Amino acid sequence: xxxxxxxxxxxxxxxxxxxxxxxxxxxxxxxxxxxxxxxxxxxxxxxxxxxxxxxxxxxxxxxxxxxxxxxxxxxxxxxxxxxxxxxxxxxxxxxxxxxxxxxxxxxxxxxxxxxxxxxxxxxxxxxxxxxxxxxxxxxxxxxxxxxxxxxxxxxxxxxxxxxxxxxxxxxxxxxxxxxxxxxxxxxxxxxxxxxxxxxxxxxxxxxxxxxxxxxxxxxxxxxxxxxxxxxxxxxxxxxxxxxxxxxxxxxxxxxxxxxxxxxxxxxxxxxxxxxxxxxxxxxxxxxxxxxxxxxxxxxxxxxxxxxxxxxxxxxxxxxxxxxxxxxxxxxxxxxxxxxxxxxxxxxxxxxxxxxxxxxxxxxxxxxxxxxxxxxxx
Numbered sequence: 202x203x204x205x206x207x208x209x210x211x212x213x214x215x216x217x218x219x220x221x222x223x224x225x226x227x228x229x230x231x232x233x234x235x236x237x238x239x240x241x242x243x244x245x246x247x248x249x250x251x252x253x254x255x256x257x258x259x260x261x262x263x264x265x266x267x268x269x270x271x272x273x274x275x276x277x278x279x280x281x282x283x284x285x286x287x288x289x290x291x292x293x294x295x296x297x298x299x300x301x302x303x304x305x306x307x308x309x310x311x312x313x314x315x316x317x318x319x320x321x322x323x324x325x326x327x328x329x330x331x332x333x334x335x336x337x338x339x340x341x342x343x344x345x346x347x348x349x350x351x352x353x354x355x356x357x358x359x360x361x362x363x364x365x366x367x368x369x370x371x372x373x374x375x376x377x378x379x380x381x382x383x384x385x386x387x388x389x390x391x392x393x394x395x396x397x398x399x400x401x402x403x404x405x406x407x408x409x410x411x412x413x414x415x416x417x418x419x420x421x422x423x424x425x426x427x428x429x430x431x432x433x434x435x436x437x438x439x440x441x442x443x444x445x446x447x448x449x450x451x452x453x454x455x456x457x458x459x460x461x462x463x464x465x466x467x468x469x470x471x472x473x474x475x476x477x478x479x480x481x482x483x484x485x486x487x488x489x490x491x492x493x494x495x496x497x498x499x500x501x502x503x504x505x506x507x508x509x510x511x512x513x514x515x516x517x518x519x520x521x522x523x524x525x526x527x528x529x530x531x532x533x534x535x536x537x538x539x540x541x542x543x544x545x546x547x548x549x550x551x552x553x554x555x556x557x558x559x560x561x562x563x564x565x566x567x568x569x570x571x572x573x574x575x576x577x578x
Contacts, residue, residue, distance in 0.1 A: 212555050213303045216562045217296045221289055225340065225566055232294070232342035238269060239280040239342075240290030251421065252428045253277055268429050270436040273421065275376030276344055294342030299562065301346040302339070305353055306330070306554070312357040313529075316494050321536050323550035328477055328532040330557045334524045340565040345521040347377050352385055352522040356497055359389045364406055371410045372417065379441060381519070384504055386410040392500040396493060463510040469517045470502060474524045480531025486538055494533060498526040 227233055234255075241256045253269040280297045284290035306326050313322035329335060338345055355370030367389055374382035386407055393403040418434065425433040471478050487495065505523035509515070 208551075209303055209307065209555060209558075212558060213299050216299055216559065219562075220295055220299070220340075220566065221292050223566060225292065225295060227295070227341055229341055229343070235276065235280075235342045236291045236294045239277055239284055239294050242277055242281045243284035243290045243293075249428050250274060250277075250281065251424045251433075265436075266429065266431055268425075268431065270431075270433055271440060272344070272437075273376050273379050275373065276347060278376075280342075295340050298339075298341055298346045301350045303558070305346070305350045306558075308350070308353045308357045309525075309529075312353060312360060312497075313494065315360060316490055317533070319547040320550060321533070323547055323554065324536055325529055325532045327550060327554050327557060329525055329528055330554065330561060332474065332477065332524075332528060334473055334521070336561055336564070338521070339561045343518075344378050345518055348374060348382065349522045349525060351377065351382075352388075352501065353525075355385050355389055356392065356501075359392060360493070360497070368406065368410050368413065372413060375414050376417070379437065381508070383411075383414065384508055386414075388500050388504055391504065392497050395496050395500060458513045459510050462512065462515050463506065465515045466506045466510055466520055469520065470506060470523060470527050473517055474527040474531065477528040477531035477535070480534035483534040483538055484530070486534055488537060491533055491537070495530050498530045501526040502530075 226236070237256045238253045242250065242253055251274055253274055254267045255269055279300075280290075280293040283293040283296060288296065306329070309329060310322050310326050313325055317325075351370045351374040355367050355374070358364070358366035358370060371383070371386040371389065374385040376382070390403040390407040393406075394400055422432065422434055425431070484495075502523045505520045509519045
């Protein structure tokens with residue numbers, strides 16, 4: 202496994218090198234914005250990292266200040282390090298996205314391998330790549346890739362009783378996505394209670410995580426104020442929680458808003474995770490040893506759908522991590538229908554995974570090759 206992990210990292214480095222020599226620019230607005238922010242952050246001192254600037258795109262969300270207060274700055278941390286070390290600032294975010302994807306697939310494999318054979322785990326990871334959501338997000342620079350990495354890393358750490366790492370994953374998720382990132386803390390607590398029928402320690406870890414987040418938030422707010430003279434969370438809550446998310450509840454009842462959003466996300470879970478969600482028709486094929494996997498998957502999918510159904514504003518990207526865990530349920534059921542052929546060995550599956558990774562990368566790169574002509578500065 203170490204051998205294939207090393208090859209995976211080398212594959213990522215190869216793709217990153219190709220990316221850095223290309224004029225790649227994503228079509229999607231947030232990715233282009235984040236690339237510009239990182240490029241600007243690379244020229245500023247670390248003491249001002251807490252306060253990224255819109256860099257000419259203030260009209261996108263606010264005009265009161267030049268400072269980016271839509272999300273916490275965690276998403277910019279690693280790309281900024283790379284950019285300060287000399288990497289092209291406009292490409293650093295995309296390179297990080299590739300790295301996040303590689304690590305995500307690796308931790309999916311490690312988590313699944315606890316309960317199923319190497320062949321089954323490898324085929325599920327391959328299936329996770331062969332999905333429209335994975336293909337669409339191969340080269341983006343926004344939150345989804347890092348958020349998914351923290352999600353699967355946290356679940357792996359929780360299942361292997363590495364609870365300190367699980368708490369670190371929750372903190373990373375929060376610094377990446379803010380309030381929605383805290384869903385991970387609840388998921389890990391729910392997962393442990395369901396798996397082990399224990400309430401005390403999961404509850405204590407959940408409360409401890411929230412207390413750590415409160416402390417980090419206080420320090421974040423003070424640092425931001427010291428640098429800019431403005432409050433971060435005042436604008437963040439106004440924009441992300443009150444201003445956008447529940448605005449529809451003013452015109453219609455909360456129940457109607459929730460029902461509409463619940464229908465939206467439920468349909469997206471089933472359709473955007475195709476073709477693998479077709480496997481729900483084969484769930485009777487699950488083995489008793491599969492129980493921890495599908496339980497963990499439901500602990501991700503259900504809270505994501507329910508949480509975002511509370512708000513009027515809907516977008517499929519909000520529940521991006523949930524798509525992958527819905528796919529795992531379907532893929533596992535499909536792979537239990539009959540025995541795998543003898544020729545399907547772990548090394549064949551690993552090589553196929555790497556080739557798929559490179560092909561998806563190349564496809565994303567080529568499909569956007571001329572896109573830079575429209576957006577180059």
